[in-house]
Amino acid sequence: GAGVSQSPSNKVTEKGKDVELRCDPISGHTALYWYRQSLGQGLEFLIYFQGNSAPDKSGLPSDRFSAERTGGSVSTLTIQRTQQEDSAVYLCASSLGARSYNEQFFGPGTRLTVL
């Protein structure tokens, strides 16, 4: 398909373990975003990549969270030493350009459960 894909769709991990979540944006989209959706906090922005520019990391909740985007395409969100409060659905989105009126296309999300 031509949409944003994310893997895995579900991830169950134990407290203290590290996890990696993957996002494949739509081909040709230069902008990529990560959001988190949780019961208590709703939908929150985490990080934004645009081309080769330095990412906007202003939404990352702690230094346990990091993300990278290799070759301007695939992105990986890494959570180190997971905590129970990290349990949420992690959504990735991509858009054609860097302008804020560009539609963001969302993937189906990765549901993370930390036991």
Added chain:
Amino acid sequence: AQSVTQLGSHVSVSEGALVLLRCNYSSSVPPYLFWYVQYPNQGLQLLLKHTSAATLVKGINGFEAEFKKSETSFHLTKPSAHMSDAAEYFCAVSLIQGAQKLVFGQGTRLTINP
């Protein structure tokens, strides 16, 4: 800082009735405005967006929204609800200049009664 308030976390209407989902925003400058819909176990899908001077915006599936600058509102409506409209709806804003991130409201779960 921007913020979005959606009035009513749950809205229930009968099939064929008017749907009205309320959204108010707070921003130092008029932002771009969006409505997204999320069906169960799926990602978000754009319904419509306001990025120009027009006050009435038409979207997919018969939805439309009216931008009222004086009221800082962007309410979503549909004249006649269909069972397939049952989903969660999110209002979001983004700054015209600067950060491209979306700031979302808390969401409104729409239930359609037969």
